[in-house]
Amino acid sequence: SLLLRLGGLASNKAGLEQVDKSKVNRVIYEASKNSAYFKNEEKRDTELTEKVNKLKQHYAELLQQDLSYDRAYVNTMVEALEQKRDLSRYIVLIDMDAFYASVEERDNPSVKGKPMAVGSTQMLTTANYEARKYGVRSAMPGFIALRLCPKLTIIPPCFDKYTAVSKQTQGMFIYHFKLYTTMSLDEAFLDITDYCHENNKSPEDVVQELRAEILKVTKLTASAGIAPNRMLAKVCADINKPNGQYRLPNDRQAIIEFLKDLPIRKISGIGRVTERILNAVDVKTCNDIYEKLTYLYKLCYPCTFAFLIRVALGIGNENNHVEWTRKSLSVSRTFPSIRRPADLRSKLQELAGMLADDLAKKNFEGKVITVTFKLVTFKSFTRAKTLQKYVHSKKDIYNFALPILEAELPLH
DNA sequence: GGCCGTTAA
């Protein structure tokens, strides 16, 4: 299971269906096994396994107990949520297909049809569909991708171009719809309910037209998911990727049916750790969450349980309409190992300057300063300090960060 | 308030 996790493909990613997974995993393992990165991952995995085993033990004890009182309480919570289920909205997630890679293909047609990825030998951010056939994927270091596919072309990212396209699509969205800005350049949530009613059009047709317009304006394809809430729309957007769309009707029974065999990992917010934790209590699908709600109520923190019950019922987050506001701003860089205090100080200077520039551009300031350390062993840790006043200048950032750095010296 | 871990793109 370790090998699977470390080398394991995110098989839920589009375009990876026909990959020879065991061969790909072997190549990744051979390229990884002696690295410091791998050793660190092994350590993390051991810690997680311990946590999972403890949970299993706790679960086994619960199986022996009479939980009828808890079951009744959970049922009242389910009913209360059911009362508030909102099936009145048409929420859409628009997701540009292999975004960065598609932009580069568009602007350089000679790489079209050939395996290509955007990034560097250190890290890839996006792979085109041709490259995905070889097991190449985003968040994979380029040097490993080259072992999987020696003919792979790696193109350095050009964020100005991606930002420009993102501005174009966002402009199209807000012209007609309520737009909930998302953090990435290639994704946006829209509420098309009012538009559908006003123009007497079906959600499917509206999204079809929107995707056609995106293609016309940007020469790029997008996929979309349509559902009564964000959580489900996000899952739906993956179903007919690339260049497709899927609608989950605003119907309770259809939602229950949709969730029946849906793997928990498809839900945004459930990653590899949560997946393994839930697997430990025999939960693999969203319906399994529903079946095991009483146990999860006993095993999870209230906040986690509140999230899971919504997943089980297919009811999204309540504050869907809350505007995004920035809460922090940061810069980070990985560089070849340095340990001389003078070198570390000048690196800090450099980063402080970059951060000050970004703060100026965004007209932002902060009063909590956090320094993150990453060692050659890949162990990382943070040290933070709340200041008396808001700061934004390079000088202030450096002066307040320096003692935080020096308190950790010597690094080893 | 400070730190760690998880998640996502």
Added chain:
DNA sequence: TAGTTTAACGGCC
């Protein structure tokens, strides 16, 4: 040879 960057949030002490 080589494993990113930015942002948010929950939980613990």
